[in-house]
Amino acid sequence: MDKVRVGIIGAGKIARNHAKVGFPAAKAEVVAAADINEAALNALGDEFGIAQRYTDWKDLVARDDIDAVSVALPPFLHAPATLDALKAGKHVLCEKPMSCTVAEAEAMVQAAKEADRKLMVYYRRRLLNATQKAKAIIESGALGTVYFARTAGYRFRGRPNIDMKNLSPWFNDPAKAGGGVLFDLGGYALDQLCYLLGWPALKSVCAQTYREIDREATEKRGFNVDEFVVGMIRFRNGATAWLEGASAVNMDPRQAGGTKLFGDKAGLDAGSMTLYKPDAEGQMQAETIDVPPQEQGANHSAICVEFVNAILKDRPLTVCTGEEGLYVQRILCGMQESAEKGCEVEV
Ligand SMILES: NC(=O)c1ccc[n+]([C@@H]2O[C@H](COP(=O)([O-])OP(=O)(O)OC[C@H]3O[C@@H](n4cnc5c(N)ncnc54)[C@H](O)[C@@H]3O)[C@@H](O)[C@H]2O)c1
Structure with a gap:
């Protein structure tokens, strides 16, 4: 072919x-x-x-x-x-x-x-140059053992079909979308985070979701999904991860914090691409990591390029496999179940 x-x-x-x-x-x-x-x-x-x-x-x-x-x-x-x-x-x-x-x-x-x-x-955050660079740093062992990771992203007012008029109404129907910000933005964030962590075996998740801002008015406009999620994942290796996501929140999205990895040798802010570690005197040293420039949207095309090349060369996919999608789905659905039941759930 x-x-x-x-x-x-x-x-x-x-x-x-x-x-x-x-x-x-x-x-x-x-x-x-x-x-x-x-x-x-x-x-x-x-x-x-x-x-x-x-x-x-x-x-x-x-x-x-x-x-x-x-x-x-x-x-x-x-x-x-x-x-x-x-x-x-x-x-x-x-x-x-x-x-x-x-x-x-x-x-x-x-x-x-x-x-x-x-x-x-199609979890396109995976093929951002910054994600790839962060993965290489983690694999080099520079962070040591990563025992905690967190990812947080907010839209101040970014509810589909409420604040973002160009998106379809199905985004706000749980039967069609699966969930709100947890499924929509949480999926990208968790895929990126768990890729960086190397897909450690999952143990349990705990989460809470909210729909609080202009609730009555937005409900009348068909908004029936979560707009804020906070959740934690426990991995079998003892590490934990934290997720915070908002499609509407009264907080500055620029301060949400992005994705950060905490290791025993160094920590990496995978948003600003800064590596934090102690110098010889134990004082904090902050090193900015160079990331090759990437045109906006290039990670979109990179997904299709990988898909097509894997077919042409008849080789396995290197990223965003069905198995990895399933892993992320276990977290999304586990967090949703945890929020509904109000307790930690095994995944
Ligand atoms: N990867 C990304 O960056 C990204 C960005 C936005 C959306 N998405 C995802 O892409 C998917 C589509 O989102 P969208 O914004 O394009 O939605 P959309 O509503 O604009 O498009 C969906 C299309 O599906 C069609 N459709 C519905 N039922 C159908 C059926 N039974 N048979 C055939 N067609 C049917 C609709 O008519 C519509 O044209 C969603 O899963 C969304 O989460 C991904």
């Missing part, structure tokens, strides 16, 4: 990014698209010259001349579309979050194994 032929399932906002940036960068050919909304389907098809258009993704995956699909649907449809595509022998690049439940994510991983096809999850 010298070219990968792709079908895009879902013709909404992020699908445009796949068609415009990701697959062209990967030198793949987008030959088909599917969406139940014909206007959206035709808009995407016309803009990117996609000739084959379907209102049912089953017709798209049935085509013999398509090697792979990207699934750019709301989360509750990620599993059904992915399973149909894998069963039809297509490789799948699935948008985040991988699914709404752990059982769905497990079924996706199992189906990929059975079909011997690639399954990749």
Whole structure:
């Protein structure tokens, strides 16, 4: 195979990014698209010259001349579309979050194994140059044993379809989105954090979610998901990690703090890319780490490039595998369960 032929399932906002940036960068050919909304389907098809258009993704995956699909649907449809595509022998690049439940994510991983096809999850923070640099520093042993990590990101007012008008209403329906900020922004953050930690075996999680700001008014506008999450993960190796995420909060997002790793030899602020360690006198030394510049959005295309190259070279994916997506899904769903039950849950 010298070219990968792709079908895009879902013709909404992020699908445009796949068609415009990701697959062209990967030198793949987008030959088909599917969406139940014909206007959206035709808009995407016309803009990117996609000739084959379907209102049912089953017709798209049935085509013999398509090697792979990207699934750019709301989360509750990620599993059904992915399973149909894998069963039809297509490789799948699935948008985040991988699914709404752990059982769905497990079924996706199992189906990929059975079909011997690639399954990749679009957690694009992974291919930021800063994330890659942080990973190299951790692997060099410079931090020593990392016993704690934390990740925190806020939007001051960034609730989909409430404050951010360009996003679809399904983001605020738990049955379609799986959850609110935990599933949406928490997925990226946890994927990055657990990648940096090397996917240690999970023990338990504990979390609380909130929907407090303008609650009555936003509920009337269909906002029915969490807007703030705080959670902790216990790993079997004794390390812990902390997550804080907000799509609305009365705090300065610039002070949320980003991702930080605490080791016994040094600590790394993976946002400012600063390494903290003691000098010979035990005083704090702060070393700024150089990160190669990266064009905005380049991590988007890097995901598609990796997906397509793995197919062309018939080699395993190096990042964002289905198994890693499943690991993140266990945390997301565990945190959601913990918040509902008000107690720590095993994962
Ligand atoms: N990786 C990223 O940076 C990023 C950014 C934004 C969104 N996302 C994710 O991408 C996915 C899609 O988000 P979006 O903002 O593009 O949503 P969107 O609402 O703009 O697009 C979803 C499309 O799916 C279509 N659809 C719904 N039900 C369908 C069905 N049964 N069959 C076929 N088509 C159907 C809709 O008509 C719509 O066009 C979500 O999982 C979201 O979390 C990822």
